[in-house]
């Protein structure tokens with residue numbers, strides 16, 4: 050038996066939060082339903098023949114379902130297909146400190162997941178809540194107030210992140226479903242009208258169908274990009290390309306985005322035309338994200354897109370739009386965050402554009418800067434160290 | 446023949462107004478549309494629809510709160526109001542309770558839309 054006097058070495062068997070489990074063969078749809086209906090249910094261990102074989106956690110399951118248009122693809126599959134198959138598993142005799150150490154060493158996205166506890170025969174005994182362990186440890190460390198506060202603030206921090214992800218989920222769900230809904234509706238309506246040969250509204254329906262699909266495409270692309278970046282799977286691919294050609298491609302897309310708005314777009318290309326060695330696709334995406342924001346958040350005026358080459362590549366997008374409040378500037382680049390309240394927003398979007406842009410810029414070794422006056426306009430500057438990257442690339 | 450019943454749809458998104466209108470008209474009902482949360486009360490009082498479909502995410506005033514406002518009109522106490530939204534169902538369920546709607550219909554679920562409208566209005 051462990052000595053009770055060594056309190057922070059408490060064996061985790063005394064800290065087990067629950068012992069519920071489900072079979073790995075449970076259908077995704079059934080589990081998703083449970084997560085919807087039981088807001089306090091965070092995760093469920095998967096157990097087969099008494100042995101733990103995975104963990105289904107609320108956030109990850111619901112996110113997967115949303116990102117991949119879930120139910121259609123996964124609804125009938127067994128939960129083991131999308132669950133975490135390598136959860137943290139510890140022994141009943143392991144101590145609080147050891148276990149927390151292991152939990153905290155996991156990647157940020159996994160830290161919060163439940164930990165499974167097994168006995169001598171590797172049979173499932175129950176699960177531990179990391180949140181609870183952290184608080185428990187804080188209590189045991191009461192002699193050092195500082196340490197305790199540190200532990201608790203960590204728990205609060207994790208909780209905050211979790212909340213943000215939940216609201217992001219709700220938001221993305223709406224952004225994805227809105228265009229899908231329109232597409233389904235128009236398809237159904239056209240089918241009905243076609244059967245009666247009432248074709249007069251077709252051109253209008255088709256154009257809305259097409260714009261809804263494009264809207265959906267860009268949202269899906271954003272979500273996939275972000276997942277790729279977060280998984281560390283976004284790679285840099287350098288090639289030779291003409292900066293001016295790139296700018297005129299961006300200009301073409303922008304003209305489409307402007308639509309009926311009284312907005313003019315100017316492109317300022319370096320003279321003489323420069324050939325660049327770099328990641329063309331990412332630079333294109335960076336410019337387009339900034340330019341599409343400039344268009345989206347301006348009702349009138351001029352948007353200037355310019356590029357300058359020194360020993361660095363300097364890209365600037367300037368608009369005369371709604372501008373950004375000083376107090377909002379900091380939040381601008383965080384994912385899951387939009388300046389307008391989701392339910393009363395005037396503009397569509399996932400709030401991922403700038404976060405992706407910033408991560409792309411960083412991936413290219415550059416930096417991004419913003420200046421803005423509320424009600425007047427904004428200016429985004431991106432600087433990418435051109436030559437350095439050249440040398441590094443050519444040397445390797 | 447008796448006069449067909451009327452459904453009123455409030456949504457700031459033209460695409461959703463058009464599709465819902467087309468689908469419900471095909472069931473033989475009259476559909477009135479309104480494309481902003483503002484002046485909704487006046488319009489509903491004037492038209493006196495037999496059912497209201499209310500989008501939730503709208504600029505300046507979300508539909509669930511608008512629902513509570515409509516409800517506070519003595520003349521609109523008994524009118525069936527449904528939230529018609531692409532939001533997460535979990536959130537809609539809460540909004541229905543909190544803002545005294547009669548229920549919700551998920552945008553995109555065409556058969557649920559037809560079914561619910563027919564259920565509420567009868568034919």
Ligand SMILES: Nc1ncnc2c1ncn2[C@@H]1O[C@H](COP(=O)(O)OP(=O)(O)OP(=O)(O)O)[C@@H](O)[C@H]1O
Nearest residue numbers: 342343346372387388398399400401402403404427
């Ligand atoms: N040029 C701009 N002028 C004013 N506000 C801006 C500008 N660019 C971004 N913002 C604000 O910053 C927020 C975050 O921008 P971001 O591009 O990340 O998301 P989004 O445009 O809302 O959605 P999307 O993911 O479709 O790009 C926006 O919601 C908007 O409030």
Ligand SMILES: [Mg+2]
Nearest residue numbers: 342398402403
């Ligand atoms: Mg954007």
